[in-house]
Amino acid sequence: NAGVTQTPKFQVLKTGQSMTLQCAQDMNHNSMYWYRQDPGMGLRLIYYSASEGTTDKGEVPNGYNVSRLNKREFSLRLESAAPSQTSVYFCASEGTGTGVSGYTFGSGTRLTVV
């Protein structure tokens, strides 16, 4: 099925460890996003990529890096995980050029940093 695929679905890290969250979409969308979801705070934008080859910081970029590998893939890297990064991470994508269509979200990665 077409959509946004995130891996892994669950991950437990020790403080200081690194990891990369993967995201891929097969809808030929230009824009891709990484959000984190924390209770009572809604979704907060970490980084986004308006098109292949470009990335920009969102609301809460500290402690994260991203790579827009190609049009399909947009990865999020935690270089040195901290307990404050315990969260649920969502990747999303949106097509552009045909009006405002809204985001398509992946199913999320639940990350725990101990």
Next chain:
Amino acid sequence: AQSVAQPEDQVNVAEGNPLTVKCTYSVSGNPYLFWYVQYPNRGLQFLLKYITGDNLVKGSYGFEAEFNKSQTSFHLKKPSALVSDSALYFCAVRDGDYKLSFGAGTTVTVRA
């Protein structure tokens, strides 16, 4: 800066009764407004959007939303709620660039 507020953390209704989830927004230009729903352990699903045109927007699963420019509101409504509508609902706004700003979310519980 753009933002949305969802003033109610929780909404509880009986099945068959009308459901309203409130949202107010703040943008510098013309707003693009969205509603999303999240079921447990799932990603967010698009419900409906307002870009321009009619103030009453119809979306998925029988939901609709009313855009009110003077009150800067975009409330989500359903005439007759179902138990299966129990979920977390998010309002979101965009004012021209690509980024959506989300509200904190409202948990809807529909009791049988």
